[in-house]
Amino acid sequence: MPITLNDVSFLYNPGTTLEVKALNRLNVNFKEGEITGIIGPTGSGKSTLLMLLNGLLKPTAGEVTVDNLSTTNKVNLKAIRQKVQLIFQYPEHQLFAETVWEELAFGPKNFGIEITEQKATLLLEQVGLSEQYLHSSPFELSGGEKRRLAIASVLGISPKYLVLDEPAVALDPLGKETIYNLLFSLKKQGVTVIIVSHNMDEVARLCDKILVLDRGNLIAFGDKNQVFLKLLEKNVQGLSLPVYAEVIKLLRERGFNVDPKFSLEETVAEILKVVQNNAKH
């Protein structure tokens, strides 16, 4: 199993009066080549979970392993961090180099990987940025372009797992679209992608699997449609449904027999089915 959480709990400030239980006995296997979305209200433990995946935090109990390497064992950390790249919210705030090329070269250098001009051009191409930018200042790029550059700067390490916190937040619709396409193409190249998102329509569109957290507990984990189905029946405070699921849920509450669907076309078909079966004559 690529990334495995085995009975993982995490406490902040353990043994003090400020002790907070952030995660409670999680058992999760992230499969290779899938996109998983982690959702949950504020304070549910999403960010804590992300930081456990590359050993930034160590579990208070249980074990996290990446390709059978435990994050608890210090010796493994360098290898784990090369495999698992973490991208925080607003990664463009972390840009600092004088040129785009230097920005791309900095991270990989720490792992002894050299980013040649040709390689840098390829990385830019991978995230849909023009090679013309190679010698520009990263600060001349637009918000969406900076975000893509920040992502490109970790791709130079060829991570097997890419973990992103709110990758498309605060971008305009076109900017969001380019990030989605980038994640889809990384998935095609075999990269395992794990994202945290508050945007349910985004999760519905992007992800194969969904993991739901609520106050540190795993509420659901599995195939996207099954998880949304579960959320239709069980209200998690602070969690909204994708718009289409919301419509289906409201119809079901009014007593109509509709199957839960989460894409536009399927929702239209479901509504038409109801209309045909119940139309006033």
Add this chain to the structure above:
Amino acid sequence: MESVIQTRGLCFSYYPAEKERYALQNVSLSFLQGEMVALVGPNGSGKSTFFKLLAGLLEPTAGSVEVFGKNPKSLKEEGTLGTQIGLVFQNPDNQIVAAVVEEDVAFGPENLNLSSREIKKRVEEALRLTGLWEYRTRATYALSGGQKQRLAIAGALALKPQILLLDEPTSMLDPLGRKEVFELLEKLNREEKLTVIYITHYMDEALRAQRLLAFGQGRLAFDGRPVEFFAQKALVEALQLAPPPLYQLIEKLRAQNLKISDAVTTPELLVGELCQLL
């Protein structure tokens, strides 16, 4: 209806020496009392510049802005701009000044030299309107994102403005916080008759406005009802925007000859109309 803000030939350039580099060009329009207006457009389209000009944070390079017939700059000098226009920004943390909720709301009125009885009254009104009355003695840092943004709105309301101007007020909030804040804005517009003008990247929030202004390349590209905007596919695409999922669903249903009215802007309203058809 009375016009509360009027712009004429409004232009702005961040590089006044280079005349062709306008961030905003030739915008003439008026906002009417009690309107709920969404401002949309891609990054760099001029909507935030427009917002800052209305708020008196920037001065026009050419053209004019009038708030109740006066230039925002002179209102600012008189110290009365805040009592006409309440400003709310993206990140509530940048706008909260006190450690305790009620003290934060009192900060604005205290600066107006009001009597302590009047200040108390205004703080209570603002906190009740925003649903924060029971949190009045809480520490501001301990509020959730949605509560903080409601507090920022309460702070603006305590000055009794007639217009609320908000720059992406929900973009940093989780879905629950977004819902809280947006429903509050709808309530303030509906019940308190406030004029509410907000910038948003969320097209579902834009759909719920009475009027939509779309900006592109520094120009006003559309001014009208949101449903009419989203129906103009080529324009929506040219502005790098996309209709909200709910609107896409409504369009598909209409294409199947289901009669859905233009009043449908939320899943609840859609299901309500669907049930009428059955």
